[in-house]
Amino acid sequence: MRKSIFTAILVLVVTLSTVPVHAMNMVENGGFESGNLTGWVANDIGISVHPTMWAYDGSYAAEISPHENLGTLKQLIPTETGKAYELSYYLRSAGGANEFITSIDGNKYMDLHNFGQDYTNYSFTFSAISPLTELAFASQQEFGAFLDNVTVTPVPEPATLLLLGAGLFGASFMKRRIKS
Ligand SMILES: [Ca+2]
Numbered sequence: 001m002r003k004s005i006f007t008a009i010l011v012l013v014v015t016l017s018t019v020p021v022h023a024m025n026m027v028e029n030g031g032f033e034s035g036n037l038t039g040w041v042a043n044d045i046g047i048s049v050h051p052t053m054w055a056y057d058g059s060y061a062a063e064i065s066p067h068e069n070l071g072t073l074k075q076l077i078p079t080e081t082g083k084a085y086e087l088s089y090y091l092r093s094a095g096g097a098n099e100f101i102t103s104i105d106g107n108k109y110m111d112l113h114n115f116g117q118d119y120t121n122y123s124f125t126f127s128a129i130s131p132l133t134e135l136a137f138a139s140q141q142e143f144g145a146f147l148d149n150v151t152v153t154p155v156p157e158p159a160t161l162l163l164l165g166a167g168l169f170g171a172s173f174m175k176r177r178i179k180s
Helices: 002-018 158-179
Strands: 047-051 060-064 071-078 084-093 098-104 107-113 120-127 132-141 145-154
Touching: 060 071, 060 132, 084 098, 084 132, 098 120, 107 120, 132 145
Parallel strands: none
Antiparallel strands: 047 060, 060 145, 071 132, 084 120, 084 145, 098 107, 098 132
């Protein structure tokens, strides 16, 4: 009987801690695996999606190659006002001079210049101010850059962490009782 309760708690804890991670990405087509710009609005013909050996993950990445002016790639993300979210993405250059600006709701979070050819993960935490948050990348490249795995995920609230912690404590407590 105790063992079955322990198993039930363990299953619950494992479910809570593993399942929602991928399901909660609010970005549509953030890994560009649709093979096109579905979900995104691009204002420059230098921004495209195609199969590339330079994808960070999967077969596709967005190639960001506006040469003349800053080209933008945008998406409206469904968010809950007042809630905290984390934006994360992977970016690499194809070489040469470059600039890559990250903005959330019109606020500039990072203005990156002359980044390198190794994929680097960038992440930012923000608080949503409306039910739709505008994520915008603006870029100008001498040769080009690749963007992949764009995610916006809710930052777990203390209550959720507390629940998870209580579950883990409960599971270890039950385990100890079973052993004794
Ligand atoms: Ca991808």
